[in-house]
Amino acid sequence: MGIVKKFQQMFSTVPMLGWFLGILTAVLIEYFWGYDYISYYLGLPKIPVLFGALIMLKEPLMIPGALAYDLIVYVIPVLAVAKLTSPFTNQGAALLEKLPLWLSAVLHLVFLYAVLHLWAGINDYRVLIVKLTLISIILTVSINVINGYQGEFSCSHPGFMALGAYVSSILTLVLFTNDKIFGTALLPPALAPYCFPIVLVIGGAAAAVGSLAVAIPSFRTRGDYLAIISLAFMFIVKSAIENLHIIGGARGMGGQPDLAPLPVIFIWTTLCIWIIHNFVTSIFGKALNTVRDDEAAAESMTIKTRKTKMTAFMFGAFWAGVAGGLFAHVLTYINPGMFSINRLAEILAMVYFGGLNSIVGSIVGAVSINVLGEALRPLELFKWIIIPLILIFVMIFRPYGLISFTEINTKKLLEAKKHKTKQGVSS
């Protein structure tokens, strides 16, 4: 406990910018020397993809090497650079504070993206993981609107995702590709990247319309019954797609153009987080909380509860649809089996692990479950014992999830950290 406190205090003066710089250094070290020198001398076959987790689990003999690699490439450079440059990065952060908050936030995001791009660019597998993780973030944050902020137990998120994925796939296949089923392209394929946002929005809108099938019953019922209705909706969507042979049925649908590179997904994810953050901190968004906590009181305080419920479902479903569209264009192949009970379990695990009623929690949940899922892949079946076990422990010790009921405070996150002399430690 004492060490952790000391550690925290030591790094409390590092602003967000400093951490970015530290990570950038680590990534640059890996980029230039990771393969040629470090992993070679440590006896590793190649650059460890996910911090060496895969190598460690496959070949236990490599554990010291992989750990040393993590230490040399990540831990030491990040901590050292973050700490040593903190006087300079604090000045930088102070300069950025003079800018409008949104501009400062955008600059930080650009920096973050650059680091992420560099890190992911070392290996194709990493790119895929990062893409799927970002999509998971959209899914988790959006289901948090329904299950966390609005307090329903909705199980239909994979259904919404499927609607978005299929509608946007059909659109891109019809418009921009020469497809066996849908014929020649109606528009020149060069236009595709520019029209893709519109396609995604249409996919999202389709999911939002579909969500009415769950939203309208929610006027009359809550809790378990709504959970069953939403589960039914998910299976209806899945079976409907399986039986529609024009869109491939159970065999699925492939050949989507690869319209979702990393920057596109990153932009959509930040857009999603920004909009949902604005929504849930506004009075219209907080109305979801009042409906969850006491509907009768909400009605008496002039809050339109039906409109609020409908908004929550349609809004959440919209983003699930967008995530589905991105997902389809990352994998360039989808089938109905992808949007079934397994996906639901994954999404629910992410949101309940991360924390209800919190965007930060959702991001943490999505990233940790995704990365954990990939890192534990060599364990095969045991992966599905370990992850649920972790989930059970989180539920026992923090029933609302790791980070619940907290909102992002952008200003505080990005501000320069003044050197505090024993502040708050005084007893």
Next chain:
Amino acid sequence: MTPLLSVKDMTHYFGGLRAVHNYNLTIEPRQIFGLIGPNGAGKTTIFNLITGVYTPTEGEIQLENKNIKGLETNEIAAMGLGRTFQNLALWRHMNVLDHIRMAHYSQLDYGLLGAFFNSRACRDQENQVIENAHRLMELFDISKFAGDLVTSLPYGAQRRVEMARAMATRPKVLFLDEPTAGMTPDELVRMIRIIRKVHEDFNVAIFLIEHRMKFVMELCEQIQTLVFGEVIAEGPPEEIQNNPRVIEAYLGKEDMT
């Protein structure tokens, strides 16, 4: 002068049970009106009927000569009918400031898109709401709890949060359902002061259900006594106090407190 709130011949059945029978009510602007009666007489049911939680089987309800029967609760509330609840109905995961903020819901018009993209109108209106909320919290002496979860507040403060929240909806008539239930004598005196203050500062009429005779007799200008869904007596406090039917039905013995 037209009455602020008028109820004519309201009757309501729950299945075969007649909960309220031929109920009439006229509240003038700025009047403090009391409703008393034994447990199960139907007092809260009358509150719920007027505020639109249930729609009465028969009868008419008008607020400032506009029909409000059959409207949704939130519409009635937005037209100027605020209320508190018998058992506190607070939002347990929200802090005090948010409670007061939320009650401004009907006064906003920036729309959902404004909320999504944090438009200028949205920011301006939200800031105004926060300002107004702080004024209300000051008035009800709950400013020091602004950032706290309501569940962590002492009981009396929770009651005051509920009243502040009801006042934030800008009611013309305020319905108080047993505002002093479970309060200590100290808190009771304080509540009387607060209700007086609300009555003066906000120019509202008040319609309250109460069990404590001292409280009702001190505050109310007009009192109705309800027994088994029917009004058996109506009049100013002295009259009610001495009405033999009221004493018999409700107070039982003459040595009431």
